[in-house]
Amino acid sequence: MAVVSGSSSGGAKDDGPIRVMVVDDSAVVRGLESRILQADPGITVVASVGNGQVAVQALERHDVEVIVLDIEMPVMDGLTALPELLKRDPNLKIIMSSTLTLKNAEVSLTALSKGAADYIPKPTASRDMGGGQDFAVELVSKVKTLGRVRRQRSGLAKPLFPPRSRTPVGTPATPAAPAVSALSLKGPLQLRPPPTERPDLIAIGSSTGGPQALFKVLGDITAAGGVPQPIMITQHMPATFTTILAEHITRSARMSAKEGVDGELIKGGQVYVAPGGFHMVAKAEGTQRKLALNQDPPENFCRPSVDPMLRSLAQIYGRRLLVVILTGMGSDGAKGGKVVVDSGGSVVAQDEATSVVWGMPGAAAQAGICSAVLPLSEIGSYVHRLATKR
Template identity: 50%
Template sequence: MSVALASSSIPSSTSQGPLRVMVVDDSVVIRGMISRWIGSEPDMVVAASLRTGLEAVNQLDRVNPDVAVLDIEMPELDGIAALPRLLAKKKNLVIIMASTLTRRNAEISFKALSLGAADYIPKPESTREAGAADIFHHDLIQKIRTLGGKARRVGHVAPMHAPPMHAPASPTVVPIPEHRQHVVRPAAVPAAASAPAAHGSGAGLARRAFSSQMPKVLLIGSSTGGPQALMSVVTDLGPVIDRFPVLITQHMPPTFTTILAEHLGRSSRRPAHEAVDGEPVKAGRIYLAPGGRHMKVARHGTDTVIVLDNGPPVNFCKPAVDPLFSSATEIWQGATLALILTGMGSDGMRGGKEIVAAGGSVIAQDEATSVVWGMPGAAANAGICSAILPLNQIAPKLVRLFAGDRS
């Protein structure tokens, strides 16, 4: 799975000084590598380099880190056991789980998210693997900077209040890097009656009127913080799923998407699976873009079918949200309704512009409930949203819209 790398701008230093990062891994090679990377960044410093979760718990008060990069498999006390103990001692600690790519570790990473970890990152199977270390390096630094920076600004990165994610049984993997964490402020889409401001952050941003057409499909794009947000939304989305297809692109690699689809099925109590190339799109089902493939839709006779694309990354991601959004406008035009949830970067904004230009509607998650207000913030600042809502208001709003409410 190829991922394009991009340079990241360095935020200006704050009065609090550089971000303090605690590296916890039983591999001296990995600890040394990550410590060198952090040490070369002007806005972060290695606060401690430790071998076990027990050392991390015992030294937390002395080290006082802003961010912990926590391995899963370690002696004495592994990452999943250390996680709640670390958060009990310092609730605003940003914990990024790191693991090698096994099915078990992928499932543990999901469990860690429900226990309060801010994010996860896969370690390359071999640091000699061409490009693997570079991707790991870039993605890790971006996550530390973005999540650690937000925690400093707002006090902490609040975990999503989503249903517990119990480990199911199927395949695993590595998250696609989600680069360009800044909120992009592109030019707004032309005209359209503006609607009253919705509840949630984003006050003062223009709102567009919802489409006059009844929506026939729900498209969802998400990234960092997305699994928990998706779980929360689909739990109360039964009336929509029963009558309309739901297509989701979450920035995530192959085995993780398999597991996520199982969790979505359990939370929604509706059929959910990784999309299959050529399968018809039907009401009553959730289709998830498989890791490493862009998901699109196309006409095949009288049917709308899934098209999986193995092309290059879009917005540095594969799967990406924009290809799904763009292709949907050709099928459903103004009956397209898109939701952009928490995530780094601006993926979904360009596709969202196309949806609005075709007469459809876009909803974004608000800043206060987003782990990272990159993707939804880009859409909100582009002026393409008909509503900017807190996470707990999104499902009820969708149910009303698909029942005929146009306000």
């Protein structure tokens, strides 16, 4: 074990740098990740270890807030270590680190279901090991965001969004659009009137914490009787991971889900997942509606990104578009959501209390574009009511 810096458990200050442990059996990867993290003044690496068993032991000696945890390691792998680490500190934020293989994508999604907060593709020799910045930016961003969320939930840091004192508008308390529920804000949000027409398409955007939120929302829609509309999903994920995500949706939500294919017809009852590395948008050809994939520049540092999907859908579906913004860091979906509501469509966002990170849904809620801001457990039934009303 190589300890980079130490701090005694229980005596650490909660207004200082985010305290991180790096766990990977490769000394090269550990060194790279530690250097990247230590270079940011808002982060300190308190321990760097080679397997899950040593990581569990290290929690007895170090005050850790975020762990970057490799999946494949000797002695104790990441998936085995995950519950042991969370048993010792349920408030830990754990980011799974894995290579881009189908097997590891499957394991990463399993880890998310067992309490991991997020995942990150491991650095590649051809790009990130040679000084590329994509991995570094993503790693630092996720560590700092999750560390801040941990502190916010403990009352040790300021909330991401300041309190708002705006008056709700419309009639958000009707059965079709419940009022803001379980939302930990100090002031009321401005809610738009609920939609009056049944949507022709449902679009969902999500990021950190998104896979589990998607399984819950889509599963609840199925349990309520399903919907006839097509569903388009943009989840911030790399290639390979989105393939596995679609398979998990098919199994867990009992919906027909697949990665979107360029040029295919958009059909009712089908779930389309944006493939990693591509923006997924819609286009109209006469009376037909088709998917289109492109590799235009990333938006909000992401490809796929939610905003281009929503802009394209707003042009085609107008007021008959329903958008759901689920948990995720950043603000992807807020600008596209504004285009949607300006075109007559509607947006619903997940609330803060049930979000892993209230970045994307928080940005939409604070922008005043939502008809409802709801706990995760209520979103599926809300969507079903709107999608099936006469």
